[in-house]
Amino acid sequence: MMLIPCPWCGDRLDAEFTCGGEAHIMRPDPATASDAEWADYLFMRENPKGLHHERWFHAHGCRRWFHMTRDTASHRIVAVYAITESAPEASG
Amino acid sequence: MAEAWQRQSPLARRSPMDDDTGAGLAMTEREFLAKITVRGKVADDAIRDALGIALPGEPNTACSGKDHAILWLGPDEWLVVGPPDTEKELVSTLATALPDAAVIDVTEGYATIRLGGPLAREVLSMGTPLDLHPREFAAGAATRTLFARTTVILHKISDDPVFDIHVERSQAEYLWTWLETASRPYRDALR
Ligand SMILES: [Zn+2]
Numbered sequence: 001m002m003l004i005p006c007p008w009c010g011d012r013l014d015a016e017f018t019c020g021g022e023a024h025i026m027r028p029d030p031a032t033a034s035d036a037e038w039a040d041y042l043f044m045r046e047n048p049k050g051l052h053h054e055r056w057f058h059a060h061g062c063r064r065w066f067h068m069t070r071d072t073a074s075h076r077i078v079a080v081y082a083i084t085e086s087a088p089e090a091s092g
Numbered sequence: 093m094a095e096a097w098q099r100q101s102p103l104a105r106r107s108p109m110d111d112d113t114g115a116g117l118a119m120t121e122r123e124f125l126a127k128i129t130v131r132g133k134v135a136d137d138a139i140r141d142a143l144g145i146a147l148p149g150e151p152n153t154a155c156s157g158k159d160h161a162i163l164w165l166g167p168d169e170w171l172v173v174g175p176p177d178t179e180k181e182l183v184s185t186l187a188t189a190l191p192d193a194a195v196i197d198v199t200e201g202y203a204t205i206r207l208g209g210p211l212a213r214e215v216l217s218m219g220t221p222l223d224l225h226p227r228e229f230a231a232g233a234a235t236r237t238l239f240a241r242t243t244v245i246l247h248k249i250s251d252d253p254v255f256d257i258h259v260e261r262s263q264a265e266y267l268w269t270w271l272e273t274a275s276r277p278y279r280d281a282l283r
Pocket of ligand 1: 058
């Protein structure tokens with residue numbers, strides 16, 4: 001069991017959340033992007049061992065999306081920030 | 093709203109669990125409470141004028157008056173609970189008062205179970221890791237959360253304690269029997 005700190009509701013059971021995968025993926029301009037760039041945008045993900053910026057959804061609570069920086073090796077949660085914010089510098 | 097003659101609670105065939113042992117654990121249904129979802133821009137003044145109670149602005153809280161309660165469900169979402177058979181007038185009152193919000197009657201979509209007594213917290217703690225100690229979850233606290241693998245809206249009415257649990261209609265009988273089962277060891281021990 002893991003507790004996730006929702007920025008609205010506070011610490012909640014991880015089962016209340018849905019992970020939306022890697023955060024901060026920018027959509028290239030489809031008019032100018034090459035096939036390789038477009039494929040990279042659609043399919044390729046970082047999948048790091050260590051710090052990872054992710055999108056999470058509090059599905060069984062306030063039903064809000066937010067960002068979370070998490071260590072994929074230890075599950076340590078480093079930062080939680082709003083869905084409109086960019087990744088925190090220090091934990092990058 | 094369903095026609096009165098067609099209307100049946102999903103818990104109609106369940107008998108209330110009364111505080112017959114002196115154990116202090118009672119479970120009843122609060123049948124056909126009016127329940128309205130409000131989403132969007134809601135002015136605190138407009139709610140005060142319409143229902144005479146404040147709009148809860150903080151997560152995990154509710155504001156209650158004589159007849160109504162407003163539960164915070166999200167940054168732009170609330171549940172308004174009122175007396176049985178008032179949903180029609182409640183919808184029109186709220187829709188008039190809140191022109192920038194969606195006002196949806198969800199009365200028939202939810203059933204409400206009331207669990208009360210000194211052992212209520214013990215029983216509820218088996219279904220959720222939320223800290224239900226009055227220090228953390230005092231009277232007036234409310235939240236949508238995962239409880240016994242179903243989504244509920246949990247509202248602590250008083251510190252006696254009394255809890256109201258709003259649950260989707262299709263899950264109501266499951267949750268009722270789950271709570272009955274969870275209560276059994278406490279009731280047996282005190283018999
Ligand atoms: Zn939340």
